Amino acid sequence: MSSRLFAFANLLIVAATAGLVAADPAIELVSRTTSGASANGSSFSPGISSDGRYVAFVSSATDLAPGSNGKLNALYVRDRTAGTTTRLAASTSNDGFSIGAFAISDDGRWVLFSDSNDGAAPGDTNGMQDVFLHDRATGATRRVSIGPGGVQPNSSSYIEHQAMSADGRWIVFAAQARFLPGDPPDPVFPEANPQSVYLYDRDTATVRRVAYGDGEAISADGRWISLVSEQALVASDTNGRRDAYLVDRVTGGVRLLPTTDNAGVAYPAFAWTSISGDGRYVAFNAEVAGGNVVVVADSLLGSVQRVTPSSTAPVDTQAQISRDGQRLLLETAAALAPADSDGALDAYRWDRNTGGFDWITRDVDGANFGHLELSDDGRMVVSWTEQALTAQDANGQADVYLFVHPDPTAALYARVNFQPAGAAVPTGYLPDSGATYAARGNGFSYGWNVTTNHARDRNSPASPDQRYDTLNHLNAPGNPRALWEIAVPNGDYAIQVVCGDPTVQDANAYRLLVEGVPTVVGRTTSARRWLAGNRTVTVADGRLTVTTASPGTNEKICFIDLHRLTPAPAPGGGFVANVNFQPAGVAIPAGYLADNGQAFAPRGGLYYGWNAAITAATRDRNHARSPDQRYDTLIHTQAGGAYAVWEMAVPNGLYEVHVVGGDPAYFDSTFRLNVESTLALSGTTSSAAPWREATVEVTVGDGRLTLANAPGAVNSKLDFVDIAQIPTAIQ
Numbered sequence: 001m002s003s004r005l006f007a008f009a010n011l012l013i014v015a016a017t018a019g020l021v022a023a024d025p026a027i028e029l030v031s032r033t034t035s036g037a038s039a040n041g042s043s044f045s046p047g048i049s050s051d052g053r054y055v056a057f058v059s060s061a062t063d064l065a066p067g068s069n070g071k072l073n074a075l076y077v078r079d080r081t082a083g084t085t086t087r088l089a090a091s092t093s094n095d096g097f098s099i100g101a102f103a104i105s106d107d108g109r110w111v112l113f114s115d116s117n118d119g120a121a122p123g124d125t126n127g128m129q130d131v132f133l134h135d136r137a138t139g140a141t142r143r144v145s146i147g148p149g150g151v152q153p154n155s156s157s158y159i160e161h162q163a164m165s166a167d168g169r170w171i172v173f174a175a176q177a178r179f180l181p182g183d184p185p186d187p188v189f190p191e192a193n194p195q196s197v198y199l200y201d202r203d204t205a206t207v208r209r210v211a212y213g214d215g216e217a218i219s220a221d222g223r224w225i226s227l228v229s230e231q232a233l234v235a236s237d238t239n240g241r242r243d244a245y246l247v248d249r250v251t252g253g254v255r256l257l258p259t260t261d262n263a264g265v266a267y268p269a270f271a272w273t274s275i276s277g278d279g280r281y282v283a284f285n286a287e288v289a290g291g292n293v294v295v296v297a298d299s300l301l302g303s304v305q306r307v308t309p310s311s312t313a314p315v316d317t318q319a320q321i322s323r324d325g326q327r328l329l330l331e332t333a334a335a336l337a338p339a340d341s342d343g344a345l346d347a348y349r350w351d352r353n354t355g356g357f358d359w360i361t362r363d364v365d366g367a368n369f370g371h372l373e374l375s376d377d378g379r380m381v382v383s384w385t386e387q388a389l390t391a392q393d394a395n396g397q398a399d400v401y402l403f404v405h406p407d408p409t410a411a412l413y414a415r416v417n418f419q420p421a422g423a424a425v426p427t428g429y430l431p432d433s434g435a436t437y438a439a440r441g442n443g444f445s446y447g448w449n450v451t452t453n454h455a456r457d458r459n460s461p462a463s464p465d466q467r468y469d470t471l472n473h474l475n476a477p478g479n480p481r482a483l484w485e486i487a488v489p490n491g492d493y494a495i496q497v498v499c500g501d502p503t504v505q506d507a508n509a510y511r512l513l514v515e516g517v518p519t520v521v522g523r524t525t526s527a528r529r530w531l532a533g534n535r536t537v538t539v540a541d542g543r544l545t546v547t548t549a550s551p552g553t554n555e556k557i558c559f560i561d562l563h564r565l566t567p568a569p570a571p572g573g574g575f576v577a578n579v580n581f582q583p584a585g586v587a588i589p590a591g592y593l594a595d596n597g598q599a600f601a602p603r604g605g606l607y608y609g610w611n612a613a614i615t616a617a618t619r620d621r622n623h624a625r626s627p628d629q630r631y632d633t634l635i636h637t638q639a640g641g642a643y644a645v646w647e648m649a650v651p652n653g654l655y656e657v658h659v660v661g662g663d664p665a666y667f668d669s670t671f672r673l674n675v676e677s678t679l680a681l682s683g684t685t686s687s688a689a690p691w692r693e694a695t696v697e698v699t700v701g702d703g704r705l706t707l708a709n710a711p712g713a714v715n716s717k718l719d720f721v722d723i724a725q726i727p728t729a730i731q
Helices: 003-017
Strands: 026-029 043-048 054-059 074-079 084-087 099-104 110-115 130-135 141-143 170-176 195-201 206-212 214-218 224-229 243-248 254-256 269-275 281-288 291-298 303-306 318-321 327-332 346-351 357-359 370-374 380-385 399-404 409-418 430-432 445-448 470-473 484-487 491-500 509-514 517-523 530-539 543-548 556-566 576-581 593-595 601-603 606-610 618-620 633-636 645-649 653-662 670-675 678-684 691-700 704-709 717-725
Touching (some): 043 370, 043 380, 195 214, 243 281, 269 318, 291 327, 318 370, 346 380, 491 543, 509 530, 543 556, 576 606, 576 633, 653 670, 670 691, 678 691
Parallel strands (some): 576 593
Antiparallel strands (some): 074 084, 110 130, 130 141, 170 195, 195 206, 243 254, 269 281, 281 291, 291 303, 380 399, 409 556, 445 484, 509 543, 618 633, 645 704
């Protein structure tokens, strides 16, 4: 390690011993010119792309980008990677926009917005707020809220958070209007226009009515639509109140979302919804005594979980769920942190694994924020405020800011499925068939305190996949309570456990503990066949322990996922990541993320991977020559003659990179490996020197650190890489 990184490493050690507390978020001024200057007008109403690269926003400034013509407001897109700000040519009105930018597609091409002025698209003359889609590739703008033959709504149309699918094809909006053939009257006030949710298909330029209701959102894949409705949309809805629903765009099926938690507490849906990328999780505002709270419904397990704590006074709170359903952004005046005492609107982020809250706007307490949006990985929040949060902001007006919130890194450690011997093993899982604790020959030691012969494979059509179809009894009738353990390095772990039975719901009362922490509590029913629990636990004795306690009866466990947590960089520190190249399902070295040869994508809170998937090129040698697991596992980077390229998304800056390549069993590699165009590994391997390793300093300027073979490389193999940003203060 270089001497100038030594002080930084000590900072990380201090952070690690202090526990898993996320570092303060970095704050970035978004509404600025390409040269970096502050805008000369107000900016607001932002929308953010899935990875945070693109931010669309509205501004009255005239100096943000070429084409600004002094209109009241205009729509802009900031490309954070390229460092550019561009104005969208999306209005023909004379007085500018009265608009909001709400959504931008994953690739940054499609921008969805609303405009209450006429003229934003050809034929817009109804004098109402309408919904529009702008194509940045062609410069064309089309109206979304329009009927066949150009029939215009006779009332305004609205969009909420998550109004557009990831590819920009499917859009949901609400309108209190009748502009489609067959639009029914309002079921409560027949003389009035109904408040309905509509679906627009960009490819066919058609609109269809989804249902009577509002508070709509659409999943990233465009299949699932969530909404709230006063009308009973299914026969089983007999409570006579507003409820939350999930609509399947493909089949047309409608599902009433659960509103009662495992303890039997009811949370009637009140307003808005937010949906995960696959439609499994839906957050909504629920009405309780004294006000409103935020809850999350699990459409797969039929369960609901309250997010805002009962210790906090209910207030009107909005929220947005991340694409993976693991994080929730709350826009609230409730004091969810003891030091939050100003009553101003703040941003908090809830974590499903820990159940805790990160106070995103902690360092700017007292500033009021408007229209918060969450990136799909849950790490970035965009909003606007009139308070200057950076030295660049010198205009004295409202501006758009981005908060980048570092996370503890959750590296997948192991996944275990409980099932009979010989049953199909789910992809990526280790099987447990009820044997007593022992080394399993797959790199892990795990098992039971007694042999359990109660594993089942139900083969039930009710099971969503094999993990939910198989199970083992934790305390079968007439048997003592069983205890299950897996050997793990000491530390903190994010745990997900799923319990239940697709076939037999025999009034099971669950009280399952992980490391003594209640994790799954409640009862299964025919409508709720499975219960899931997420907790963060600390292991201090080298074994993670799962057991049950009274009054639990006849509990059954289906599967468990373990992610090992490592601390986020200390405040003021730099980016750090350690990655081991290895097959899926083998032991992960302590402190490392696993790379199994998958294509570049978000995983474990970071973005990394290959230019194309090469999962078949990974190896675990289990060789006595290897000093540890990092040197024993590897990936072929030239399999089939291809030159595979690996990248990790990182903040721009100077990095120290330590990289190791080689093979404990075969000495047939010639290395010519570049890190950011700097030659790092060079030479051949032999039985006397099976590995090549080097440490280089490189500069990243495009947001991705890149490892690639140079000409002359032959059968190159990568073992692991250690990446550490060199903070500016100690360069």
